[in-house]
Amino acid sequence: MTIDAVLFDFSGTLFRLEEDETWYGDLTWPDGRAFDVHEKAEIMRRMTASVGQIVRFDAERQYAWDNRDLDPALHRVAMLEVLRKSGVPTDEHAERLYARLVDPMQWTPYPDTATVLELLAAQGIPVAVVSNIPFDIRPSFAARGWDRSVQAFTLSYEVGAMKPDPAIFQSALHALGVPADATLMIGDSAEADGGAAALGCRFAQVDPVPTTERPEALLAVLRGHGLAE
Template sequence: MAIEAVLFDFSGTLFRLEPDETWADMVGVDGKSLDRSRQAAILDRMTTPVGHGADFDAAGRLAWERRDLDPALHRAAYHEVLRQAGVPTPALVERLYDWMLDALAWTPYPDTGAVLKTLAAQGIPVAVVSNIAFDIRPAFAANGWDRLVAAYTLSFEIGAVKPDSRIFRTAVAQLGVRPESALMVGDSAVADGGAVGVGCGFALVDPLPTVARPEGLLEVLRRHELA
């Protein structure tokens, strides 16, 4: 069946959270500057789509499990993640957390714009389907891509998180297509791969640093004869 719509995950798929000048004066609990490997470890905990980013007590586990449905629980969960990751002071934890919530701090993959424009030129609508507790629309608007995204299906707005079938059914309904005619593209076989359960196709991408994955999204389009 021809693909009539494409659903994209956000983090690790279209955009990635990567160190910037915010990290210049960051030090760990040992008082040493955070080198690239330690920065990467912290960012991995901040952006992992499944599993646990820290050792939580009962309240913490609840916050983590529901973090993408409730901004307050999201804040509580990630403050603990950052603390356990070795961020040494509450002020730095708060600073990094606020940075993560700034949609303009996220770096687009090199081919994100080209992929969105390629699909738009063919009249194929796009939805961004994300487990997230803050608004990511500004990241697209800042790059002039907001007109290329027909729908944003965000967990905290609709009350369901991937791989729950409700989030995928909502996305295809927003686009006005059947699940069987939609392709989900994401970096998690567990979370994003849940789209298969409602009948969508699925393509997995590797959430590599943006400089190391220049055409991962374009390759998906080529494999599915969309580019």
Template sequence: MTIEAVLFDFSGTLFRLEPDETWTTDLVSDAGEPFDAHRSAELLHHLTHPTQTLEFDAREQYAWDHRDLDPALHEQAYREVLRQSGVAGPQASRLYSRLVDPLAWTPYPDTGAVLKLLDSQRIPAAVVSNIPFDLRPAFVEHGWDRYVAAFALSFEIGSMKPDRAIFDWTFERLAVAPESVLMVGDSPENDGVATTFGCRFALVPAVPTGERRDALASALRAHGLG
């Protein structure tokens, strides 16, 4: 069946959060000691990777598991991550603010090109993301919001991948059947689940943006687009 719409994940697919050394330069522990390179790297890993190795109690685990459905739960979960990492007070507030700032995210090199390509072919694109904040400003910043037909954001929809409801919302909004849809994402579990609904799926690696030049364009070409 001809592809009539393409759905994209956001984090690790179209954009990536790439913190640099400025995120931790001024951090000091409760004892007043500056964070060394190892401790800084460990903290950034906890902040930017969805799989956590920290220990949570039942309340914090609930917040972590549901963080992308409720901004308040997301902040609660990451405040706990920061607390366990030895960061609190104004330092924690500063780091958390950067974490949820859509303008702090870096686009992959071919993001704009693939969105423009689909628009030129009159194939609607949608962003389907597990996320607790409005990511639209990231697209507006680059002038790409005009190429996105729908933003299915978990905290707005009340459903998150791999649940089907967030996908069904998108299919309905775009007026397409799942069998005519290509899903592009970096998670076999959360994005690849679309194949169980009849969609095609293209996996892209969530590597740093400088290491992935044309994975999105290649994914479209592999499915006859571009």
């Protein structure tokens, strides 16, 4: 069956949160030692992990963690606790890092994001972005003029369901008006994004590596499904 629509994940698929030195310039451990490159990378990984529990929580914060992508307030509670338990030394530092996490303009697109959106638009293939996320990512696309190539944004905190719950994928399919068996879901997590397969969607996985290390993975997926030369 032909592919009539494509669903994309956001974090680690179309965009990635990538820091620079200004993020961590004054972060130090209690003994005064600065965070090294591996410790900084681990904090970033914990800030953007889509699945798996990263730290232990009390009952209140466990609830916030389990429901973080359904409610912005719960997300803030959970992620500030993750940052504190990851060694971020003060509430001020944690608040500053958290503010960057939820700022859509801080996210960096992968090199081929624009190309794949343009290719699909040129073929009249509708696109939805399906994301477990507690904030509006539309500005990331609108600032680059890419919102014209996305027919639907299906965000967990807006629809009340998180991947891999089939309900979030069903919401995207309904918005596009396409059947599941004619739809391709592209994401970086087999556990979360692969949930689309329960409805009959095809699934392709990409690696959420730094953007400089993944110049054409999205294009390769389209080529593999006959959607690009």
